[in-house]
Amino acid sequence: MTPRTLRVLAALAGALSCTGCSGWQSALDAHGLQAAHLLRLITFIVVVCTVVWILVLGALAVALWRRRSGPSEPSDTGPAVERRLTVAVSSAVAVTAVVIAVFTAASYQTTRALSDLPSDALTVKVRGYQWWWEVSYQDPQSGRTLPSANEIHVPAGRPVRFVLEAADVIHSFWVPSLAGKQDLIPGRTNEIAIMAQRAGIYRGQCAEFCGLQHAHMAFMVIAEEPAQFEAWATAQLQDAAAPTNPEQERGRQIFLTKACAACHAIRGTPAAGTTGPDLTHIASRSTIAAGLLDTTRGSLAAWIADPQTLKPGNNMPMVPLAADELRAVSAYLASLK
Amino acid sequence: MKPDGDVPFTDHAEVPRTAVEMRLADLWRTPPGLWGALTTVDHKIIGRRYIVTAFVFLLLGGALALLMRLQLAWPESRVLDADLYNQVFTVHGANMMFLFAVPVMEAMAVYLVPLMVGTRNIAFPRLNAFSYWIYLAGGILLWLSLLLDMAPDVGWFAYVPLSGPQYGAGKRADIWAQMITFTELSALAVAVELVATIFKQRAPGMSLNRMPLFVWSMLVTAFLVILAMPAIMAASTTLILDRLIGTHFYNPAEGGDVLLWQHLFWFFGHPEVYIIFIPAVGMVSTIVQTFARRPVFGYLAMVLALIATGILSFGLWVHHMFVTGLPRLGESFFTASSMAIALPAGVQIFCWIATLWDGRPVFRTPLLFALAFIVTFVIGGLTGVMVASVPFDTQVHDTYFVVAHFHYVLIGGAVFPLIGGIYYWFPKLTGRMMSERLGRWVAGLLFVGFNLTFFPMHILGLEGMPRRVYTYQPDVPWAGLNLFVSASSLILTAGFLLFFYDALRSARLGVPAGDNPWDAPTLEWATASPPPAYNFARIPVVDGPSPLWEQRGELTVAAGLQLDRRQLLVTTVGDARPEARESSPTGSIWPLLAAIATTVMLIASIFTPWAVVWGSIPIAVALIGWFWPKGTPEDEA
Numbered sequence: 001m002t003p004r005t006l007r008v009l010a011a012l013a014g015a016l017s018c019t020g021c022s023g024w025q026s027a028l029d030a031h032g033l034q035a036a037h038l039l040r041l042i043t044f045i046v047v048v049c050t051v052v053w054i055l056v057l058g059a060l061a062v063a064l065w066r067r068r069s070g071p072s073e074p075s076d077t078g079p080a081v082e083r084r085l086t087v088a089v090s091s092a093v094a095v096t097a098v099v100i101a102v103f104t105a106a107s108y109q110t111t112r113a114l115s116d117l118p119s120d121a122l123t124v125k126v127r128g129y130q131w132w133w134e135v136s137y138q139d140p141q142s143g144r145t146l147p148s149a150n151e152i153h154v155p156a157g158r159p160v161r162f163v164l165e166a167a168d169v170i171h172s173f174w175v176p177s178l179a180g181k182q183d184l185i186p187g188r189t190n191e192i193a194i195m196a197q198r199a200g201i202y203r204g205q206c207a208e209f210c211g212l213q214h215a216h217m218a219f220m221v222i223a224e225e226p227a228q229f230e231a232w233a234t235a236q237l238q239d240a241a242a243p244t245n246p247e248q249e250r251g252r253q254i255f256l257t258k259a260c261a262a263c264h265a266i267r268g269t270p271a272a273g274t275t276g277p278d279l280t281h282i283a284s285r286s287t288i289a290a291g292l293l294d295t296t297r298g299s300l301a302a303w304i305a306d307p308q309t310l311k312p313g314n315n316m317p318m319v320p321l322a323a324d325e326l327r328a329v330s331a332y333l334a335s336l337k
Numbered sequence: 338m339k340p341d342g343d344v345p346f347t348d349h350a351e352v353p354r355t356a357v358e359m360r361l362a363d364l365w366r367t368p369p370g371l372w373g374a375l376t377t378v379d380h381k382i383i384g385r386r387y388i389v390t391a392f393v394f395l396l397l398g399g400a401l402a403l404l405m406r407l408q409l410a411w412p413e414s415r416v417l418d419a420d421l422y423n424q425v426f427t428v429h430g431a432n433m434m435f436l437f438a439v440p441v442m443e444a445m446a447v448y449l450v451p452l453m454v455g456t457r458n459i460a461f462p463r464l465n466a467f468s469y470w471i472y473l474a475g476g477i478l479l480w481l482s483l484l485l486d487m488a489p490d491v492g493w494f495a496y497v498p499l500s501g502p503q504y505g506a507g508k509r510a511d512i513w514a515q516m517i518t519f520t521e522l523s524a525l526a527v528a529v530e531l532v533a534t535i536f537k538q539r540a541p542g543m544s545l546n547r548m549p550l551f552v553w554s555m556l557v558t559a560f561l562v563i564l565a566m567p568a569i570m571a572a573s574t575t576l577i578l579d580r581l582i583g584t585h586f587y588n589p590a591e592g593g594d595v596l597l598w599q600h601l602f603w604f605f606g607h608p609e610v611y612i613i614f615i616p617a618v619g620m621v622s623t624i625v626q627t628f629a630r631r632p633v634f635g636y637l638a639m640v641l642a643l644i645a646t647g648i649l650s651f652g653l654w655v656h657h658m659f660v661t662g663l664p665r666l667g668e669s670f671f672t673a674s675s676m677a678i679a680l681p682a683g684v685q686i687f688c689w690i691a692t693l694w695d696g697r698p699v700f701r702t703p704l705l706f707a708l709a710f711i712v713t714f715v716i717g718g719l720t721g722v723m724v725a726s727v728p729f730d731t732q733v734h735d736t737y738f739v740v741a742h743f744h745y746v747l748i749g750g751a752v753f754p755l756i757g758g759i760y761y762w763f764p765k766l767t768g769r770m771m772s773e774r775l776g777r778w779v780a781g782l783l784f785v786g787f788n789l790t791f792f793p794m795h796i797l798g799l800e801g802m803p804r805r806v807y808t809y810q811p812d813v814p815w816a817g818l819n820l821f822v823s824a825s826s827l828i829l830t831a832g833f834l835l836f837f838y839d840a841l842r843s844a845r846l847g848v849p850a851g852d853n854p855w856d857a858p859t860l861e862w863a864t865a866s867p868p869p870a871y872n873f874a875r876i877p878v879v880d881g882p883s884p885l886w887e888q889r890g891e892l893t894v895a896a897g898l899q900l901d902r903r904q905l906l907v908t909t910v911g912d913a914r915p916e917a918r919e920s921s922p923t924g925s926i927w928p929l930l931a932a933i934a935t936t937v938m939l940i941a942s943i944f945t946p947w948a949v950v951w952g953s954i955p956i957a958v959a960l961i962g963w964f965w966p967k968g969t970p971e972d973e974a
Contacts, residue, residue: 025801025813027732038732042799045729049719056686056715060708063694085634085691089684096683100676100722107672107726111665114728130504169499170595172660172735176801180731183661185596186498187589190662203813207660207735207803209492211499212419215806291810312419 025176025203031223032178032202033159033195034114041110045103052099059092114179117193121161124152128164128171128184128206131213131314132277132290137233146236147265149277150219151285155229156199164190169211175204175221183208196223203291212313218291239268240280240336251332259319260329266336276316283336289314301330358874360900365457365870367924376924378462379870383469384448385766390469391441392837394432394476399833401429403826410823412811422807423490424509428483430493431513434609435520436476438751442616443527445758446555448766450531452861452868453549455540455877457905458921460533461526463928463963468526470932475519478940482512489513492805494606495576497587497598502580511580511943514573518939521566521573524612528562531555538905539913540860541895542879549859549882550626550633553640554619557647561608561615564651569605572598582946596661603654611650613747615643617754618685621707624757625689627857628704629696632883635688642681642688649678659730668727675725682718686711701855702776706757709784713749717742720795735805738798744791756783756836763840764854768866769847775839782832789825793818858883863892876906879913902970920971931959 030036127134137146154160164173166184173192174181182192196202206217224232243249252269255261261271267280282288285295289311293299305326307316321329367377377383404425408416417425451459459465482488489509491500500510535556539548548556575586576598585591587598626633633639655663655671689711698704720742724730733739756779763771798804802815809815853862862885864873875894881887895915898904903921908914938952966972 027799027801035732038728041726041728042723042732045723045726049722053715053719056690057712059690060693060711063690064698064708066694068697081695082634085695089635089638089687089691092687093680093683096679100679103722103726104669104673104676107728108669110726110728111669115665169504170496174801174803176732176799180728181660181734182731185661187595188662203801205801205803209496209499209735209805211504212423212490214803215419215808218810 024201025205027176029177031197031200032175033197034179034193035177036197037110037113038180041106044106048099048103115193117159117161117195121159121193122155123161123163124154125163125165126152126173126184128166128168128173128210128217130168130211131206131217131311133217133219134167134277144233144237146233147278148236148281148285150287150290151222152219153222153224153229153232154194154196155226156196156223158226159193159195162192162194164192170208171206171210171217172208173204174207175202177202178204178221181207194221196221199223199225199228201286205291213311216290216292216311216314218287220286220291222286235337236281236284240266242268243332244335245331247328248332248335251328251330254321254325254329255332258321258325259317263316279333279336281336283334295334297330297334300333301326304329304333357900358869361871361874362869364900364903367870372926373924375929376466376926378458378466378922378924378928380447380451380459380462380465381766381868381870381872383462383465384444387440387444387447387469387472388766390473390476391437391444394436395441396833396837397480398429398432398437399830401425401432403830405429406823406826408807409809410820412809412816412819414808417807419807420490421486423805424483424486424488426805427489427492427513428479431479431489431516432476433747434493434613435516436472436479438613438747439520439524439609440472441755442558442613442751443524443531445620445755445762446531446558446616447527449762449861450534450552450555451538452765452864452872453552453859454535454538454543455860455863455873455879456534456538457872457876458903459530460538461530463922463925464526465530466925467928467932468523468530470929471519471526471935472523474932474936475516475523478512478519478936479516482509487512489516494599494602496602497576497579497595500576501587502583503588505580508943511577514577514580515939515943517569517573519936521570522935524562525566528559528566531559532563535559536910537907537916539908540877540879541906541908541913541915543908544912545910546636547879547882550622550636550639550643551616551619551859554615554622554643557643558612558615561612561647561650565605565608565612568601572601572605575601577942581942596658599658599661600654603657604651607654607657608647608650610743610746611646613751615646617710617751618643620754620758620761621689621710622685623857623859624703624707624754624761625692626883627761627855628699628701628707629692630699631692631696632858632886633688634691634695635684636882638684639688642684645681646678649674649681653678653725656725656730659727660734672725672727676722679718679722686715686718701760702771702773702780703757703761703855705777705780706753706760709780710749710753710757713745713753713784713787716792717745717749720745733798735803736798737794737802737804740804741791741794741798744787744794748787748791753783756780759836759840761855762861763843763847764850765861765866765868767844767847768850769843769845770850770854771843771847772839775835779832779836779839782828782835786825786827786829786832790822790829793822793825797822853885856885858886860884902973920973923969923971925963927959927963931956931963934959 030039123138125136133150135148135152164182164184166186171184172181173184178196179194182190200223202221204219204221206214243252256269256271261273263273263275264279265272283295288295288299288303292311303310306318307314308318367373367379367382408414408422447459487507487509489512491505491510495510495513498504535552578584579586585593587593587595589595622633653671653675656675659668724733724742760771760776797815797818850866852866860877863877878893878895898918905919905921906915907917907919909916934955938948938956941948941952
């Protein structure tokens with residue numbers, strides 16, 4: 001390898017590692033065991049391929065600009081030249097064969113490493129809807145089931161087994177910083193294992209085109225220290241917080257008497273709809289509408305007032321509310337920590 | 338050959354050459370005016386029409402691409418809303434695959450293959466006319482639907498259940514499925530014509546091992562079309578049945594299966610990529626040979642590589658489904674088979690480099706495109722090896738990395754050779770040269786514009802940007818690269834516009850080319866530019882793979898075809914020994930009428946299943962008219 005090639009390689013490696021420092025939704029910024037395995041494989045293959053590309057181009061450049069002796073009539077070629085070229089081409093093909101054999105073996109090795117997981121995995125069921133994620137935790141030890149939406153808390157350092165299903169069309173579950181993707185397919189159940197290596201917030205997004213709002217079907221994976229995770233789970237198992245002031249109380253009443261309760265559930269109240277996300281602890285989640293807006297009282301009010309402008313085509317209808325009703329409902333929802 | 342004793346007019350040596358040519362011109366001519374245009378069966382007129390139409394679709398599809406780049410240049414931009422964006426990316430993809438890439442390659446073959454094998458018309462010339470009209474109708478259907486805001490919005494591979502009866506509202510997915518039927522029909526028709534032409538109409542002496550590599554590539558492509566299209570036909574038909582008459586092929590609730598669609602689609606869809614790529618490879622071989630000034634090194638290896646690519650292309654469809662949860666062992670098999678395709682691809686790249694090495698390269702515009710092809714296609718091939726790896730693919734599948742990959746393969750791997758091919762064969766088609774000066778600019782702009790536009794998409798994909806999103810939020814760091822990509826696409830656009838300008842200008846004002854401006858070795862250069870209606874006054878006889886280099890001066894020719902009817906020489910499949918004389922049909926309006934009847938039936942079937950029943954009656958009438966003997970000399974033999 002010439003010094004120049006090495007410099008080019010070094011520059012490329014620099015570029016790769018630099019792009020790796022950005023983003024909470026990036027295959028180049030691995031924070032999960034699986035993503036780390038994948039990043040190693042990706043780096044290996046990309047580097048080898050870059051070398052191959054440079055060698056091919058080098059050969060092409062030499063072929064084009066090498067010095068030649070005098071002109072000659074098109075079709076004459078000597079048998080000696082043919083022989084030399086045959087050897088060169090055959091060797092290049094042999095090298096290609098070795099390279100792809102190595103790649104195949106490396107892929108197989110990585111696949112095995114990905115599926116090799118300890119058995120104490122936590123199970124999380126994820127069901128894809130147009131255009132949000134229903135999440136439910138199933139802890140085999142306690143038998144508890146915990147419903148949530150669009151935000152998945154996981155204990156850092158403990159493997160999590162995601163059981164993936166789809167309610168309507170095909171979606172794809174992808175948190176690039178933690179692992180590769182896996183499709184959610186109607187009529188089938190898929191699985192993917194993820195282990196976050198350190199605490200942090202990782203963004204994921206639907207990767208399979210699923211219709212009008214495919215672009216707005218994100219979710220957050222929040223990896224926490226085990227103790228924090230346990231605390232979070234315990235809090236989430238509680239029923240919804242009771243209203244603490246008259247405005248929230250009024251909001252609760254409106255929620256239960258208007259169309260809201262037909263689609264949404266708030267545990268601890270009569271609202272038990274299953275069409276839309278469970279709102280029992282909506283204010284504890286960082287975003288609403290599958291990653292569209294940060295959760296604030298203002299964004300909740302905006303969303304309720306006009307969901308079709310913020311995310312056209314989504315399944316939430318506009319429920320006509322007077323201004324004070326809207327204020328009350330958003331106050332109530334914002335209190336559901 | 339038939340005995341010539343009782344034949345009134347025979348192309349014997351004693352008939353003066355000009356008289357023969359006048360007689361042939363009269364026999365094979367297409368009448369002027371509208372009637373001639375509608376009834377012609379001349380493969381050159383139809384081929385030219387096909388090529389021009391396909392490039393119009395390229396221009397339209399490119400305009401949609403620019404719209405998408407405008408929308409994605411900034412986060413949360415509102416140039417296109419979600420509904421329009423989804424229609425635009427679907428029509429862009431479907432248009433580029435089904436209305437541009439596949440047809441343009443077949444179109445080049447419709448024009449060139451009969452000339453390259455030294456015959457007077459393509460086999461089944463009326464079917465050829467029919468195939469063009471059907472293709473045109475399919476294209477109009479798709480673009481009309483976009484104008485009416487009812488275009489397909491389910492992506493070019495239209496996955497169920499999104500495209501199924503429950504989630505695909507309106508007639509959008511039906512329009513996609515029937516557009517497929519149109520292009521399928523026309524592609525199959527051309528494939529059958531090409532196989533028959535290549536197997537049975539080659540000039541005497543052009544044995545299989547002397548066939549130009551472009552003809553070999555079209556032969557392999559035609560077989561791929563014939564073997565792959567039935568899968569998509571089954572897929573689109575069952576989809577229409579699900580949508581129209583309530584079958585449940587793809588409904589898991591009733592025992593149907595969602596993944597069945599993906600298997601059927603990609604069993605066609607992967608070979609489809611090679612249906613586009615293999616002809617391009619044939620063009621590169623042709624260009625490299627002419628401008629390296631020596632025959633392509635490793636002819637046999639090249640042919641075997643083409644065939645191997647064709648066979649392997651049926652064994653790797655599952656690499657489009659690596660994240661659907663198929664069994665691991667099966668996935669590993671498809672990793673190995675997908676990687677294996679790098680071998681025949683490598684063989685070809687190395688053989689071209691060896692050819693250039695040993696040759697004396699002349700740097701004219703077509704060669705520049707062949708070189709641009711090698712540089713970009715090797716990148717596309719290597720990223721193809723990357724996505725062949727299951728674990729690698731789980732990170733990049735359905736992201737902009739894949740968008741980058743397939744544009745490297747399709748633009749770098751097919752459009753660059755095609756544009757090079759246009760610069761190369763333009764003098765044959767029009768009799769005039771394209772501009773060498775503009776050509777260098779076009780090559781430079783396209784090469785630079787393309788790489789600046791598509792290379793950053795690899796990084797966007799790895800940074801987590803999924804494909805087919807109509808917008809993205811500012812909290813993901815994709816804005817900078819997206820703006821860069823959108824800006825670069827303007828350079829690419831400039832290249833394409835300059836190319837179109839050059840082609841239009843040169844068609845009228847280009848320097849007259851003469852028969853063989855590049856001193857090329859294959860038979861299409863043995864006749865005038867543009868070729869006369871009958872292609873060759875006398876059928877050439879070939880005794881090597883590069884006839885015009887081996888026989889400097891006069892070509893050996895065969896005689897004995899009748900002059901009172903359109904007649905072709907039929908030769909044996911292997912050695913191209915003369916076998917028989919076969920009449921070639923005259924012009925007819927019936928292919929157009931049959932195409933109109935078929936179009937009405939197919940479009941009406943989107944709305945009611947009964948259209949298939951009643952619509953088949955006019956089709957039957959048109960076909961009877963088509964085949965009814967008209968008492969011409971051609972009917973006799």
